[in-house]
Amino acid sequence: MTFVSCNDDFDTPPMVVPQATHQPNMTIADFKAKYWKDVNNYIDTVKEDIVIHGWVTANDVSGNIYKSLYISDGTAGFSISINGTSLYNTYRVGQEIVLNMKDCFVGKYNGQQQIGYPEFYEKGSVWEASFLPLATFQSIAELNGLPAVNKVDTIPMSISDLKTDAETLKKWQGRLVRIDNVRFSDADGVNTFANSDATTNRNIEDENGNTLVVRNSNYATFRANILPLGTGSVVGVLSYYNTSATKLDGGTWQLYIRTADDCIGFSSSTKGLLTDPYTVEEAIAGEAEGLSGWVSGYVVGAVAPEVSEVKSADDIEWTAPTTLDNTLVIA
Incomplete structure (x- = not known):
């Protein structure tokens, strides 16, 4: 009778840590x-x-x-x-x-x-x-x-920092940056980062209306992800594109995100969008918080003429035809 055994206790190969032979001498x-x-x-x-x-x-x-x-x-x-x-x-x-x-x-x-x-x-x-x-x-x-x-240093900045003079171009080109308190202008619960057939530009916008192009490849793994909703922070590397033969300024700053995780703190809720509107009850409950968005309901009447604030049912015309057609009441 012959007994055969094997030894699975292999030695772990040593980790090779690369070491450069040249020393940096310029920043x-x-x-x-x-x-x-x-x-x-x-x-x-x-x-x-x-x-x-x-x-x-x-x-x-x-x-x-x-x-x-x-x-x-x-x-x-x-x-x-x-x-x-x-x-x-x-x-x-x-x-x-x-x-x-x-x-x-x-x-x-x-x-x-x-x-x-x-x-x-x-x-x-x-x-x-x-x-x-x-x-x-x-x-x-x-x-x-x-x-x-x-x-890896991520530099906080504002869209308004991106001028097109030579010093600004040298400073920010190639930098990994973080821009806070921005929203995607095209975010509607339907639009994705990029169309399936071409690289797509999507703008982010700050509270002052400044915009920056976020450039997304149709080959990116996150291409089909829905654009983030609400307000948040975006991390990415800055590039500058200018095809003018003579002018240094007048080009376009572009931000490239590395993965979908570079969009931070945005909302995942689609509530209030055209595809997912608020109910009337939800809209009334959120009015004090400054809620905005689409509301779904049935037209039940119109505000009576010369009424600036609805205080009772008498301020509403409940039967058609109504005097006004631009101050409708829904429920």
Whole structure:
């Protein structure tokens, strides 16, 4: 008789913590300023021994951000255009990346300053910073340590902060920001983040009427989610889009959310929308709280002429035809 046994107590392989060999010697803010040009498309080559670093603030995990990473070192944010997909598998939010920039390219693509690769735009007869080959990016980018989400800085700001002068563009492009007390202008309980056939712009609006485009891909995992209702906070990375051949200002600020979780504190209730109106009883109960929205009921009469405040049944005409047709009573 033969006995066979197996040992399932395998040794756990050691965790390999990546360590960069290059040391940063310039902040992102200083790097952006050094290579900034007041045009909407250009490309420049870094000839000096410059090393920058940053923690990943946004990637392509949901499909809303396309072939790009965003990083920040606390002084500024920066976008990196990369001809690759599923970047989030390696470059997770909170992962520190060290970039050896010598002989690499920086420029703008339609107003957005970014690390990229030279491409000639024939229609505009200009060079621009387009997608950096993935292999090239991998050759200059070193991981340093394990992802640390606590290193990701989210900057509170207001929509009104977004001007289009050069200093504002340098400051806010590529930043992960949080904007509080805003609502989605198109939120009606029906509209989704994006249409099924195209990238869709949805505006957020603050209490002063300032608006900002939230740009949503039809490939995003949250595309079909209903737009959040009510008022809340939105987190995302800022981009700037300008196709003018001559004007630096006049472009459009755009916000890209990373996942649906970047919309915080909004209401999930559809009550008061056209698809889910209040009853008359609910509307009366909420009047003192400033409740607003659609109300469903049956027309039972109209306010009598010269009555400014209904105090009794005598102030209402209950039978048709009524004298007035623009002050109806429902129940």
